[in-house]
Amino acid sequence: MKKGIENQSFLRQASKTGLLLIVVAIVTLEATALVQYYFSQKGIREEASLRAQSQLESTRLKISAVIDEAETAVRNSVWIAQWSLDYPDSMVAVTRRIVCENPVVVGSTIALVPGYLPSRPLFSPYSYQMPGENEVHYRQLATEAYDYPSQEWFVKPLELQVGYWSEPYVDEGGGDILMTTYSMPLWDYKGRLAAVLTADISLDWLTDLVGNVEVYPNAFSMMISRTGQIMVCPVESLIMSRRAQEVAADMEGGDVFDELNRSMMAGETGNLSLKYRKTTNYVFYAPVEKTGWSMSIVIPDSEIYGGIRRIGMMVKVLQLLGILMLILILRSSIKSQLKFKKLSENKERMESELKIGRGIQMSMIPKIFPPFPERKDIDMYASIVPAKEVGGDLYDFYIREEKLYFCIGDVSGKGVPASLVMAVTRSLFRTVSAHEKSPQRIVTIMNDSMSDMNESNMFVTFFTGVLDLGNGHLRYCNAGHNAPLLVTGQGVRELPVVSNLPLGVMPGTSFQEQETDLACQDGLFCYTDGLTEAENAGHELFGDDRLIALLRSDSLAESQLKAVSQSVMEFVGDAPQSDDLTMLYLRYMNESLPDRAERHLILHNDIQQIPQLAGFIEAIADEIHLDQSLAMSLNLALEEAVSNVIMYAYPEGSDGLVDIEAIIRHDRLDFIITDSGKPFDPTQAPEVDTTLGVEERAIGGLGIYLVRNIMDDVRYERAEAKNILSMTKRIQ
């Protein structure tokens, strides 16, 4: 439940962080895009404006060229027209010449100011070309139907007294073409305003020129006259039929149109944007000089910004995709973090369980040292260092009926499975050893029990011993474990062990029991192979030699074991511990051990002292309850050995001593006879043939023969100028 709440709060926290991340990402992306968009737009607008203006300029120049040509044509003909004022009949020829010589001029007239020539109050001979024809026609404009003096082209130049471009108009007679007329006032030689000279030009080319201005595919151009007459426009029905002002009035948002029209008609140059049918359009406009026309290029903003908007759209799509991906990634990351959290929680739980397991395991083995503080006859210390939290090594010991039951074992494998088998092994040891005194029986019963239920095929190397604390007699049984080390005053050596099979391998296995005797201060160092096979970083093993070199019979168990631990730790260094490491060191400290009793007798080299031996032996025999017969045998052997010394070692008449030492152990007696006489090795005496007859039997040699027969072992040694004869007699 608690975990659930923790997870939820973690999830909330992670979601919050994720959301923040997404917001930051969106803001950053959007800001970048906006900045980019703003500057791109600015650049594009500038470019569009530049393009429009350059188009306007080039179109204007092209128009000007035509206009100039027409003006020039008129101006060049002014002198001849002036001249013709005096010869009205020649006027036709003058106009005809203007039309013929100037391709842009499609019609020309010299219209007299009414009343200038009294003979011809109204007179306006007109030469013209029909579109597509080379032939030049003539017509008199002064007719009843056409009142030329009231026409704009006639009135304006006279009024302004300069050349004047007329409003464009549709020439109904000349094939409905858009025309405009340049008119110049003509003065006669006397300086009187006499007539107006005109040149008509067709504006068909203008429609083509202006209409074909293509800045952008959907952009278009318009041209209006100074009065707002629509001259060029994509909507043909409007051309020359409507004025721009009227069109603007029909439109919603006409104010801007009005403003545009006013500016254009005023001949201003500029640009503005106007909204029409929900599209914003940019309008660039500029006047065409002299004519009063104004040209505009209208570019819908979708044309200008179409590209950048498409890019913007794509950027937005990409951003969206990116953010979507970010969300997905965050989602899966949160999920996997949650999973990881769960995993590490599991791991934590496992670790805490292992810790508890370790506690249980450690509580199974005796760990309070010294374990028997009230006892002076046993000095023990043990330690167990699992390679993992829990291990498969074990040791155990306890005292029952003045006997120390102890064991050490190593389960195959490591970790939890090994620890379970370890627990079983330890329990079995306690249960079985509670009723059995023989290590061999303990091991056999344990093995049968473990083999029967050993489905996991795990086995245990095991060594158990029962030490009689009263006399140091040790019975032990090994089950595949490495031999413990026997630490004595004479040095360190392996306890002789029959290896036998480990526990749990095969039911019905027979195990061999062995025995030995520990003397006071003898130690038994039991360990698992984790000690000698501890590896350093260079994969070098700690080994037996290092261990043996560390063991000293006079060290207390605790300090000895700690010294070994220290040495192993120093040896291993930083290398990871590969195996459980267990040590159990017991030292037998029974100083009142009858086993070690020693008796001393010193005799002079006088044969009469020999009877003292009888008393010496008798005392020993009484002490250890030897039967009479054995006592007599021992007496005999001792007497023979000692009398040998007395008779042979020292020269006749000289004084010498014979030292007799008896060492009493529970299972044997050792007699050591030492003298300082001449070297004499009785063991080298010839064998006596006991099968010979009376006549052949030699008198001598019987003494040493008896010694050999009575004793189990007789050894001679010459050391420090002394003869040392050691004799051993085993006793039950």
Add this chain to the structure above:
Amino acid sequence: MEVKINQVEKVITAQFIGRLDTPASLEVSRQVQPLIDHADLTVVLDCSQMEYISSSGLRIFLTIRKAASARGGRVIIRNMNEDIRKVFMMTGFLNLFEVEKA
């Protein structure tokens, strides 16, 4: 160690009382001289009260036995206790003597 020698007709009996150890043997070897002197007779060595015998004691017995063998007499060992008998057996002396129990 005490040795009592007693002759009845052609049987000469020596009774050993106590321990026949090495120092005792020195004395006994002199005391048994009459037995060697009468080695043509039947010599009875009564060991019923002999508590102990060492190799020097065995040598005295062998000396007597050899003398008897040389002179055509008999040597009978009588009433050895079990421990002394063991020593005799060990040394092969049982084969050299006539041994009888009382």
